[in-house]
Amino acid sequence: MVNLFAMFLLTLLIITAVAIVRTKDLFVAVMLTGIFSLLMSANFFILDAADVALTEAAIGAGITTVLLLGALALTAERERPVSAPRWLPLVVVAITAVVMIYATFDKPRLGDPLAPVHQHVAPWYLEMTPVLIGIPNVVTAILGSFRGYDTLGELIVIFTACIGVLFLLGVPRGEGHQPPGNGAAPPDVALSHHLIPRVVGRLIFPFIVLFGLYVQFHGEFGPGGGFQGGAIIAAGIVLYTLLEGENSSFSAVPRWTLVAMAAGGAILYGAVGIAGMVMGGNFLNYSVLSNDPVLGQQMGILIIEAGVGITVCGALLTIFHVINAREHC
Amino acid sequence: MYYVVSVAILVTMALALVRALLGPSVYDRVLAVNVFGTKTVLLLSVITFLYGRPDFLDLALAYALINFIGVLAVLKYFQNRSIRRAAEQKDKD
Amino acid sequence: MDFFDIISWILFTTGGAFVFIGGLGALRLPNFYTRLHAASLTDSIGTILIMTAIMFQAGWSLAAIKLITILGFLMLTSPTATYALANAALLSGMKPGKPEYDKEGY
Numbered sequence: 234m235v236n237l238f239a240m241f242l243l244t245l246l247i248i249t250a251v252a253i254v255r256t257k258d259l260f261v262a263v264m265l266t267g268i269f270s271l272l273m274s275a276n277f278f279i280l281d282a283a284d285v286a287l288t289e290a291a292i293g294a295g296i297t298t299v300l301l302l303g304a305l306a307l308t309a310e311r312e313r314p315v316s317a318p319r320w321l322p323l324v325v326v327a328i329t330a331v332v333m334i335y336a337t338f339d340k341p342r343l344g345d346p347l348a349p350v351h352q353h354v355a356p357w358y359l360e361m362t363p364v365l366i367g368i369p370n371v372v373t374a375i376l377g378s379f380r381g382y383d384t385l386g387e388l389i390v391i392f393t394a395c396i397g398v399l400f401l402l403g404v405p406r407g408e409g410h411q412p413p414g415n416g417a418a419p420p421d422v423a424l425s426h427h428l429i430p431r432v433v434g435r436l437i438f439p440f441i442v443l444f445g446l447y448v449q450f451h452g453e454f455g456p457g458g459g460f461q462g463g464a465i466i467a468a469g470i471v472l473y474t475l476l477e478g479e480n481s482s483f484s485a486v487p488r489w490t491l492v493a494m495a496a497g498g499a500i501l502y503g504a505v506g507i508a509g510m511v512m513g514g515n516f517l518n519y520s521v522l523s524n525d526p527v528l529g530q531q532m533g534i535l536i537i538e539a540g541v542g543i544t545v546c547g548a549l550l551t552i553f554h555v556i557n558a559r560e561h562c
Numbered sequence: 563m564y565y566v567v568s569v570a571i572l573v574t575m576a577l578a579l580v581r582a583l584l585g586p587s588v589y590d591r592v593l594a595v596n597v598f599g600t601k602t603v604l605l606l607s608v609i610t611f612l613y614g615r616p617d618f619l620d621l622a623l624a625y626a627l628i629n630f631i632g633v634l635a636v637l638k639y640f641q642n643r644s645i646r647r648a649a650e651q652k653d654k655d
Numbered sequence: 656m657d658f659f660d661i662i663s664w665i666l667f668t669t670g671g672a673f674v675f676i677g678g679l680g681a682l683r684l685p686n687f688y689t690r691l692h693a694a695s696l697t698d699s700i701g702t703i704l705i706m707t708a709i710m711f712q713a714g715w716s717l718a719a720i721k722l723i724t725i726l727g728f729l730m731l732t733s734p735t736a737t738y739a740l741a742n743a744a745l746l747s748g749m750k751p752g753k754p755e756y757d758k759e760g761y
Contacts, residue, residue: 234565238572245575249579264582264588264592264636267598268579268582268594268598271599271602274602274621274625275602275606278609278618279609281613283617283621290624294631295628299632302635303635305639306639306643427637427739427742429735429739430634430738433731433732434630437627437728437731441628444627455617455618456620456621465624471631472630472631475631566668567705567708570671570672570675574674574675574677574678578682578694581681581682581690589687589740589743590687592740593694596698596736596737597678597681597697600729601697603702604674604702604705604706607706607709607725608705611709616716616717616718619718620721623721623728626732629732630735630736633736637739637740637742640747641743
């Protein structure tokens with residue numbers, strides 16, 4: 234019966250995706266992208282992937298919609314009409330799709346218990362996590378400890394995205410570039426004239442930050458972790474910026490704090506790795522951090538998840554502030 | 563008993579999606595996204611108990627908090643759009 | 656706990672019925688403000704009934720506290736979102752009851 238739900242949601246997903254591609258009005262596309270993100274999160278949840286669903290919820294519902302609307306305010310509202318029919322891209326995409334679908338006939342079926350990944354890899358992780366690391370959430374154990382080096386790479390990618398956006402959009406607008414339509418940029422009043430959203434927003438903002446901290450540190454026992462916690466805290470500060478304006482937000486969380494957070498989290502992660510080397514083990518070996526290896530693993534995962542959360546929060550907020558400032562400069 | 567409610571919520575999500583695709587004005591589409599968001603929270607809560615794992619309620623709580631931000635961003639976008647359009651009208655006159 | 660099961664069944668069916676009625680209204684009613692009114696039905700009464708039904712199933716546990724928290728936040732934010740949307744539509748000139756404002760690009 235639950236499979237029926239999953240197939241129904243997937244059908245809605247296909248309809249939404251086709252509508253996003255076919256519409257010419259860009260605002261409609263942004264709204265449908267919001268619906269797409271909600272459907273994806275429900276799909277992940279039905280497939281029992283709770284960590285991924287929480288990440289999609291935290292980033293897709295709050296931050297992605299805000300960033301897309303901020304970008305939409307800087308460009309035109311309708312798509313530019315296409316002059317020539319696009320036959321060559323259509324043929325290329327169709328051939329690639331057929332070849333990929335044909336290639337999937339050779340792989341084992343989803344969830345097949347005789348597949349190699351379920352014979353060798355997954356049982357080893359499931360058996361060794363309580364013995365070596367001792368936390369209930371196996372996803373966090375794999376992410377933080379068994380494949381910790383890959384997570385360090387992910388974190389550096391997020392940091393690179395942040396400085397990439399800073400390079401592209403962080404410079405002030407030049408002389409010849411004006412926003413479309415007229416010469417004046419709208420003043421930054423934010424939503425300060427709307428009383429009821431302001432009151433309600435201020436009321437739930439501390440709960441958002443508290444919930445973000447809960448998700449960050451509860452990641453070892455349930456769905457959660459650094460990425461989700463950092464994204465939720467960033468969403469809370471985005472809410473505050475939308476309601477009160479940029480100046481209030483920068484007096485609360487200044488620019489240098491955001492840059493320090495984006496860089497500091499990655500440095501913290503690397504420092505834990507180097508501390509492991511100093512204490513006698515390999516890079517990113519947490520067992521040597523304390524006398525009891527299991528306790529050392531848990532401490533190591535706690536500190537690196539904190540580093541991940543700090544960097545994700547700083548990077549998302551930097552990107553949001555850069556796009557927001559572009560509209561009002 | 564959770565199946566009945568899940569079916570009702572899924573049907574409502576489909577109806578809201580049709581409204582998002584059809585709706586003539588932009589406000590209809592924002593309305594559809596808002597309905598979709600709250601229905602997703604309800605669906606996540608119901609399916610959590612269907613699977614029998616109450617740890618997953620954190621997802622519904624996250625959505626309940628963050629869904630608000632999208633609507634406020636749309637409100638700010640409309641406000642700036644009307645300011646820009648008013649300035650354009652003034653420039654044309 | 657059969658008594659709780661009966662209460663949950665009743666609340667689930669009425670909650671599901673209200674959610675479905677709200678969704679149907681959002682699709683079929685003629686004007687934007689009427690659709691907004693129908694959709695807000697799903698946010699308030701449907702949510703209360705369904706969450707209360709789940710709470711009866713969960714019993715006294717951490718899950719019930721989380722459900723109360725979710726219900727509290729939904730009650731706080733979704734009527735505010737409906738109000739903000741109606742305010743934005745009214746301030747941009749869409750008058751209630753006039754069908755000529757229901758068009759593309761508004």
